[in-house]
Amino acid sequence: MDNLFKIDFRKYFYSRTFWIMILIYLFLLVMLFVGVEGFLNSTLKNAGKNSPAPMPEFSLYQFPAVWQNLTFLGGFFKIFLGIIVIISVANEFANKTIRQNIMNGMSREQFVFSKVLFVFLLSFASMLILFVSGGFMGLFNTKDLESMMMFQKTDFLGAYFLELFTFGTMSLLIAFLIRKSGPAIAMLALYYYILEPIVSRILPETISKYLPVVSMGNLIDVPNSPLMQMFGINFRDSVSVPDVFITLGWNVVFIGLVLLILRKQDL
Amino acid sequence: MSVPVLEIKNLSKSYGRIHALDNFSLKVNNGEICGILGPNGSGKTTTLGLILDVLKPDSGSYSWFGERPTHLTRRRVGALLEEPMFYPYLSAVNNLRIVADIKGVSYNGIDTALETVGLGSRKTSKYKTYSLGMRQRLAIAAALLGEPEALILDEPTNGLDPKGIADIRDLIIDIGKQGVTVLLASHLLDEVQKICTHVVILQKGKKLNEGNVKEVLSASAAFELAAADMPALRKLLEGTGYFSEIKEENGKWVCVVEQDIDPGRLNRLIAEQGIYLTHLSRRKKSLEKYFLDSLNAQNG
Secondary structure (H helix, E strand, O other), X not given: OHHHHHHHHHHHHOOHHHHHHHXXXXXXXXXXXXXXXXXXXXXXXXXXXXXXXXXXXXXXXXXXXXXXXXXXXXXXXXXXXHHHHHHHHHHXXXXXXXXHHHHOOOOHHHHHHHHHHHHHHHHHHHXXXXXXXXXXXXXXXXXXXXXXXHHOOOHHHHHHHHHHHHXXXXXXXXXXXXXXXXXXXXHHHHHXXXXXXXXXXXXXHHHHOOOHHHHHHHOOOOOOOHHHHHOOOOOOOOOOHHHHHHHHXXXXXXXXXXXXXXXXXXX | OOOOOEEEEEEEEEEOOEEEEEEEEEEEOOOOEEEEEOOOOOOHHHHHHHHOOOOOXXXXXXEEOXXXXXXXXXXXXXXXXXXXXXXXXOEHHHHHHHHHHHXXXXXXXXXXXXXXXXXXXXXXXXXXXXXXXXXXXXXHHHHHOOOOOEEEEEOOOOOOOHHHHHHHHHHHHHHHHXXXXXXXXEOOHHHHHHHOOEEEEEEOOEEEEEEEHHHHHHHOOEEEEEEOOHHHXXXXXXXXXXXEEEEEEOOEEEEEEOOOOOHHHHHHHHHHOOOOEEXXXXXXXXXXXXXXXXXXXXXX
């Protein structure tokens, strides 16, 4: 286990491609987390000019709502994580280093496990970034700050991690199936943005809620904003427990399929 | 008889309609340097890929060191397959550290391995800056890491300059002398002849022939003979019944023998008949001839 970690660390630490992708991803995340409120409020102000009722100004960063707000928004950026995962697997096929790894004495299961570990670490790092940026923004923006308030509703962080991890293992499956980064990324985007949305609209909701992308998205519902409340719409403000189990189930399926594929195939 | 280092039983592998390997069996005993010889596309690399678990067989089995093959048995084998495969952005040292971590051996052997293949001075350069020959050397260094009990080398002198080829050949012979079992795939007959103790000939995925290189090479030789009176010599030679064929080449009789004869005995025999040789030389059968004969026997 720690050996796999060491091997993977060396694979990524010296890779410029990896760092460029990671830095872009992290930069985008931080920009999103820190800058989104200013963007929203300026949009709302413009919209409010012509509306009969005054648009309420609000802060995304108040504890404890900040966690749901940011994790919900962060979910839109998971495609970047998927791309990083796909490129890291496809490079092993392109450079044939997966062959070298296996013939040097790594088992196929260990190879898969090292990639799952990679997905885990990426998801965990994203969650940490969110925790730190959200924590800072919350501390500066929460009125009537009470102690321990920061840690209320942090289960959204766990849900965010699970959402990213599930998306990551789904990307792993596509990467191991297709092996080439370009086509695999195209497949991931096609499935994520087009195929599953279409299928989920055709199927009745009782079934479509079990689809991977749908269940990932359902973990964290749209945050309630004062604006929505003005219209009397109320969204769920807790993590959806059934979807936690559905996504966990998908993780078992995705990782299981990757193992099955790799166990039987030529490299 | 001790357990063979490698035992392959009836391995078959096809890619679509092409039978890359057809019911192939082989035993490699401890300390042998076994050459797999065959034209391009005969199934050499497929065989090696299968026993390294990089490819999956359609049927058949193999065992390493008498054990069911796992990733742990692979760690006892050093291997170079088809072409060097490393992380382009990593230095030679870092690439070998990954190999060492996978094999579970210390980094101590890395510098020695790099020196052995002549990469010592470039060990911190990134792999992508390496020439083809240097990449091949790094792959050999990776195979040598961790004192493997067996070595698998697929066309190890590919891309090397003449000096490099000679170095690597000496290295393989040296390693063989240390008791490491070597399986070497090559289409270069000369290479196999110089290095190997045993040889297997593959064609279109089938084993045509196998044997001990010394026996193969001395099995049937030819003699070049000349004397002042050539017609008389020919008559005499035909009378002995030793030769299956006698033909003229550059003013000498080239006499093909089916069974080896001691040259001294042959010389005495002729002298006793009053003919004195002005030339006697013995042609050893080359592996090339053996190889081509094997192929012809199959096709004819």
